Structure formats: C-alpha cells, structure tokens
Amino acid sequence: MNPFQLDVDELEKKARSIRRKIIRLNADSPAGGHTGADLSQVEIVTSLYFRLLNCAPDRLSDDDRDIYIQSKGHAAGGYYCCLAEAGYFPEDWLPSYQHNDSHLPGHPVRQKTPGVELNTGALGHGLPVAVGLALAAKRDGRSRKVYVLTGDGELAEGSNWEAALVASHYQLDNLIVINDKNKLQLAGPTETIMKTDPLDPKWQAFGFSVTQCDGNDVASIVSTLEGLKAEGKPNVVIANTTKGAGVSFIAGRPEWHHRVPKGEEIDLALKELADV
Amino acid sequence: MSNSEHLANVMVQCFIDAVNNGVDLVPVVADSTSTSKIKPFVEAFPDRLVNVGIAEQVMVGTAAGLALAGKVAVTCNAAPFLISRSNEQVKVDVCYNNTNVKLFGLNSGASYGPLASTHHSIDDISVMRGFGNIQIFAPGCPVECKQIIDYAIQHEGPVYIRMDGKALPVLHDAEFQFTAGEPSLLREGQQVVICALGSVVHEAVAAADKLKEDGMDVAVVNVSSIRPLNRQSLANQLNDARHVVSVEEHNVNGGLGSVVAELMSEQGIAAKLVRLGVEDGGYAAAGDRPYTRKMLSIDSAGIVKVCQQLINETSM
Incomplete structure (x- = not known):
C-alpha cells in the first residue's frame, strides 16, 4: 500500500512543491544540472511515489515492495526532490546535490541515497535490470510491480529492445515501462537527431500493451496507470511531456537540457511555481 | 571426478x-x-x-x-x-x-x-x-x-x-584447499620462477618437468586468483628468483604479465621478467591449440626454450 494515497488536487500541489525544490537544488549545484529533464518527469514520479507505488521509506527491505527504476539517470535531481518530499531522506540533503562526497551525486547511486534502487546514468540500463526483477517476482509468486522510467531519446539504445523481447517472451505483465516523451535530447529534438517515433507500433510489435497519457497531468497519469491490466503482456505507457514543464522560460527549450537557473531566473521560476 | x-x-x-x-x-x-x-x-x-x-x-x-x-x-x-x-x-x-x-x-x-x-x-x-x-x-x-x-x-x-x-x-591432489587470493606452488625451483594461470599452467608444469630432466631447476606458481591477490604471498615466491616468466593465453598487457610486473616493480624484486602471451598490439593466431600456443611461445616447448635462454644468459 502507498502511505500517501493522495488525490489529484493534492498530487498537483505536491508536484508544485517538488518543482520548487528542483529549481533550488539546481541553483545550488556546483556542477550544473539537468533542469529540463528533472521538470518533465515531475507529475510521473509524484503520481508514483504519492499514490501508486506499494513502497514506503520504512519498507526498503520488503521483498514485496514495488520497485521504481530511474533509467533516465540524468534526471537524478528531480528524482531526489521527489524522494526527499516523500521522506526517503532528509530534505536538508538537497543543497548538497553534486557537491563533493554528497549523498546526492549527479546520477543515482543506491549505495549513497536511501530509496534509490539502481545506479543509472549510462542510458539503456534500467529496462534490462527491471526485466530481471520482474522475472524474479513472477517466479517467486510475489505481488511486486516494477516500474521503469526512460527518456524517449534513450530509446535509441539497443539494450532497451533486447530487454523488450525478453519481457514479452516471459510475459512480464508485472513490468510497467513509462516513456517520458519530452521530445528533446542533448543535441536537439529527438525527431531530427534520431527519430524514435512512431513508438506505439514499435512497442506493440515487441509484444507490449501500449497506452498513451498526458505526462504532465496527474489525473491522466493516475487514471492511465491505475487502468493497466496484467494480462500476460508487459505494459508501456507513453507519457507525452514537455521538457522543462512548469516554468515558462525553461519549457520546451533544448538549452535547458544541461543548464541551471541563475540570478533572477531563480525568483522568477519560484514565483511561477507558487501555490495559488 | x-x-x-x-x-x-x-x-x-x-x-x-x-x-x-x-x-x-x-x-x-x-x-x-x-x-x-x-x-x-x-x-x-x-x-x-x-x-x-x-x-x-x-x-x-x-x-x-x-x-x-x-x-x-x-x-x-x-x-x-x-x-x-x-x-x-x-x-x-x-x-x-x-x-x-x-x-x-x-x-x-x-x-x-x-x-x-x-x-x-x-x-x-x-x-x-x-x-x-x-x-x-x-x-x-x-x-x-x-x-x-x-x-x-x-x-x-x-x-x-x-x-x-x-x-x-587434474593438477591438484585431493588435499588441495583453494583460498581466494593465494597463489599455489606446483613445482619448486630456484633458477626460474614461472607464473601461469588457467589452462596454460599445464604447459608450464610440463616445461618445468622437462627442464628438470635436463638438470635445471624451475618453479611453477599457479596464480589462479587475480583479485583478490595476496601480494605478499606472490612476492615470497618471487623474492629469490633470478628470472621470472609469466605465461598466459591472454594479452601480456593488463593480464598476468602486468600483475607480475607491477608486483615486482612495487616490491623492488630485481629479477628479469619475460612476459609470454599475446604480444603488445597483437592477436592470437587462428589455428588449433598447439599451433596458436606455439606461435605465442606459450606451449611447453616455447616455455622450455625461453627458460633455457634465461639460464644460459646467467651462466655466460
């Protein structure tokens, strides 16, 4: 059971709080940050950690807990802000993001941060490991679900498609892949760098059950994820998002892939993200 | 077995x-x-x-x-x-x-x-x-x-x-007890110490036995444990050696040859080291095992020849 079980209004409020943390965390970083990627996934991780995941900070050794894997490891900052908000570690760790010997390095490290299930950062690693976790749960008769969040640019990594074959072959209907489809990657638009579209028929051809949702709308995410069925096929949810969502001057701007707010940008962003 | x-x-x-x-x-x-x-x-x-x-x-x-x-x-x-x-x-x-x-x-x-x-x-x-x-x-x-x-x-x-x-x-007798990190001494000898790992240990043992027949005294140390490695144990085997030969079916860079060279250098062991294996920048030859090993001088005949040369250099 999720310890929060927030409703849609509460999730939206939580998402704003996490966004404010993301702005401050990146502003405090001595080594830049992936602000755009942090912001595009906010509603997804908020919905998971505050409503959907059968997991809690005091249940990290529970073999039946749901597992969330942040395969797009460069959005560690956004992930950390959500984990802190959910009580996995003290919020006063957040200003140490990317500082020397921090609990919060630039990519997730499970040995350093409570709640992190897998060290990622090199792309295309989350899904194969999730396949192993889901397969073990199936064989052991556990109720556990395994969620993996990937980027859309990340889907150019071939290891994802190796893993997709295996997930389908072993009928891992306890596996839920979420594509944070923000349509931008390091060098520019995914459409022009390396087109991963159309995603639906690709996943379908690999044997997945495919659903789309608005990845920056908690109501859409919650209804989609809660409506998934475990009927012998792995699930993929294509979450259509905007990179940098929530802050007008960051949203949809490729230069914010690896840029952090500075000076008056910090106050401007926080003002946009204030609770009404 | x-x-x-x-x-x-x-x-x-x-x-x-x-x-x-x-x-x-x-x-x-x-x-x-x-x-x-x-x-x-x-x-x-x-x-x-x-x-x-x-x-x-x-x-x-x-x-x-x-x-x-x-x-x-x-x-x-x-x-x-x-x-x-x-x-x-x-x-x-x-x-x-x-x-x-x-x-x-x-x-x-x-x-x-x-x-x-x-x-x-x-x-x-x-x-x-x-x-x-x-x-x-x-x-x-x-x-x-x-x-x-x-x-x-x-x-x-x-x-x-x-x-x-x-x-x-089988190389080891029934009493053999593997301990992670410990090299095992398979043949005792003073003139050359051969360090080998994996299947070429058999080539090294055959070479040492042939050399013994010819009156030469060559040790064989099986370094099957690369990490962990009890560096002092291996150093103890090499301390009194006049010559050291490493043998591996592997590139001499980064493999056993490197392990031995690093150890000797760091421990101040002054013996001459010859590293046998795939040479720097090379590949193993495509061919059957005897041919490949002969080309790399990691067959018993090749090891014998290298050891004889080292021993002869000393006596000249």
Whole structure:
C-alpha cells in the first residue's frame, strides 16, 4: 500500500512543491544540472511515489515492495526532490546535490541515497535490470510491480529492445515501462537527431500493451496507470511531456537540457511555481 | 571426478549441488545452452534457467535484476561476447551496482582456436581488472575449478571466472584447499620462477618437468586468483628468483604479465621478467591449440626454450 494515497488536487500541489525544490537544488549545484529533464518527469514520479507505488521509506527491505527504476539517470535531481518530499531522506540533503562526497551525486547511486534502487546514468540500463526483477517476482509468486522510467531519446539504445523481447517472451505483465516523451535530447529534438517515433507500433510489435497519457497531468497519469491490466503482456505507457514543464522560460527549450537557473531566473521560476 | 574433465561440466555440477543445498541460483544464458553444457541442470530443475536469446546486454542486465531480487545469478556464455558485447552492463549493472552476479567466461583465451579473433578473449582479465568490486579467477584444473566456483557461489558480490574450453587433467591432489587470493606452488625451483594461470599452467608444469630432466631447476606458481591477490604471498615466491616468466593465453598487457610486473616493480624484486602471451598490439593466431600456443611461445616447448635462454644468459 502507498502511505500517501493522495488525490489529484493534492498530487498537483505536491508536484508544485517538488518543482520548487528542483529549481533550488539546481541553483545550488556546483556542477550544473539537468533542469529540463528533472521538470518533465515531475507529475510521473509524484503520481508514483504519492499514490501508486506499494513502497514506503520504512519498507526498503520488503521483498514485496514495488520497485521504481530511474533509467533516465540524468534526471537524478528531480528524482531526489521527489524522494526527499516523500521522506526517503532528509530534505536538508538537497543543497548538497553534486557537491563533493554528497549523498546526492549527479546520477543515482543506491549505495549513497536511501530509496534509490539502481545506479543509472549510462542510458539503456534500467529496462534490462527491471526485466530481471520482474522475472524474479513472477517466479517467486510475489505481488511486486516494477516500474521503469526512460527518456524517449534513450530509446535509441539497443539494450532497451533486447530487454523488450525478453519481457514479452516471459510475459512480464508485472513490468510497467513509462516513456517520458519530452521530445528533446542533448543535441536537439529527438525527431531530427534520431527519430524514435512512431513508438506505439514499435512497442506493440515487441509484444507490449501500449497506452498513451498526458505526462504532465496527474489525473491522466493516475487514471492511465491505475487502468493497466496484467494480462500476460508487459505494459508501456507513453507519457507525452514537455521538457522543462512548469516554468515558462525553461519549457520546451533544448538549452535547458544541461543548464541551471541563475540570478533572477531563480525568483522568477519560484514565483511561477507558487501555490495559488 | 575423473582425471580429466571439461570445466563447464564441473561448473554445471556445482550449480546443481548449490540448488540442492538450498541456494536460490538462477543461470542466465544467451542461447548458450550447449556452450555451457547446462542440460543436466535443466533436467534437474526444469523451471530455473533463463535464456534471453542471442542478446548479451540483456543477459547481464537481467542477471543483475535477478540478483537484486535475491537470487544468485550466474551468467554462462562465451567469454569474448560477455566481455565485449556486455561490457557496460558488467561495469554498471554488476560491478558498480555491486550485485550478486557470477559471470562465467566460457571458452576463454584462444579456446575457439580456428574460429579466429571474434571468438577469442585475450583481453578479459585486463578489462575486469579495470572495473571495481569484481573478483577475478582463472582455474587451471577441475579440482581447483570446483573449489573456486563453490567459493564464488557463497561469496556475496560480483565474480568473474575465466573458464577454459577444453577438458583439463587434474593438477591438484585431493588435499588441495583453494583460498581466494593465494597463489599455489606446483613445482619448486630456484633458477626460474614461472607464473601461469588457467589452462596454460599445464604447459608450464610440463616445461618445468622437462627442464628438470635436463638438470635445471624451475618453479611453477599457479596464480589462479587475480583479485583478490595476496601480494605478499606472490612476492615470497618471487623474492629469490633470478628470472621470472609469466605465461598466459591472454594479452601480456593488463593480464598476468602486468600483475607480475607491477608486483615486482612495487616490491623492488630485481629479477628479469619475460612476459609470454599475446604480444603488445597483437592477436592470437587462428589455428588449433598447439599451433596458436606455439606461435605465442606459450606451449611447453616455447616455455622450455625461453627458460633455457634465461639460464644460459646467467651462466655466460
């Protein structure tokens, strides 16, 4: 059971709080940050950690807990802000993001941060490991679900498609892949760098059950994820998002892939993200 | 155990014994069921094997996931494809994540002989030595192989085991007790100390025995444990040597030759070192085992010749 079980209004409020943390965390970083990627996934991780995941900070050794894997490891900052908000570690760790010997390095490290299930950062690693976790749960008769969040640019990594074959072959209907489809990657638009579209028929051809949702709308995410069925096929949810969502001057701007707010940008962003 | 046995058969029997003893062991293969000779395991436990198809990256990633879920995950496939194709999965999912995965590099070195360099793994030890966390072993005989695998299964954390692809005779007697990190002295001698690992230990022993017949006194040290390595134990074997020869079916860079050179340099051991193996910048030849080894001077005749030259240099 999720310890929060927030409703849609509460999730939206939580998402704003996490966004404010993301702005401050990146502003405090001595080594830049992936602000755009942090912001595009906010509603997804908020919905998971505050409503959907059968997991809690005091249940990290529970073999039946749901597992969330942040395969797009460069959005560690956004992930950390959500984990802190959910009580996995003290919020006063957040200003140490990317500082020397921090609990919060630039990519997730499970040995350093409570709640992190897998060290990622090199792309295309989350899904194969999730396949192993889901397969073990199936064989052991556990109720556990395994969620993996990937980027859309990340889907150019071939290891994802190796893993997709295996997930389908072993009928891992306890596996839920979420594509944070923000349509931008390091060098520019995914459409022009390396087109991963159309995603639906690709996943379908690999044997997945495919659903789309608005990845920056908690109501859409919650209804989609809660409506998934475990009927012998792995699930993929294509979450259509905007990179940098929530802050007008960051949203949809490729230069914010690896840029952090500075000076008056910090106050401007926080003002946009204030609770009404 | 018969006097000569394929190491993959030893491996599979260790897996069967482990499951029978309550270990939640899951083999993961990449279509490599025949390579790993895993059939007896599948017959004993029909629902345990995971075969991911010809896909080494997901083989290692899946193994890491199984390990995170509490399994002892063991991957079994040809060493060249494990090392090169799933290199980043080994680095990140196994080593960096410190998952309880045992990687079996089957048919390592130039075991595949005539199948040529795509199928040779002459870089596996150097690659693994560059990664953190992982323990590295290369058994030279069935008795030692069983003990290394039994150790690896009970050890919590990543292990790489370099497995030769041919039946190998027993080198160690029944009293032999493998200890991780400890080199074992197989032949005593003063004039040259040969350090070897894996199947070429047999070439080194044959060379030492031939040299002894000719009145020369050559030691053989089996360095099957690359990490951990008790550096003092190995230094003790080399301290009084006039000459040292390292022998491996592997590139001399990063493998045993490098291990020995680094140790001698750091310990101030002044003997001359000759490193036998695949030379800098080279490949193993495509050909049968005797031919490949002859080309690299890692057959017993080649080792004899090198040792004779070293001894003759001293007496001149």
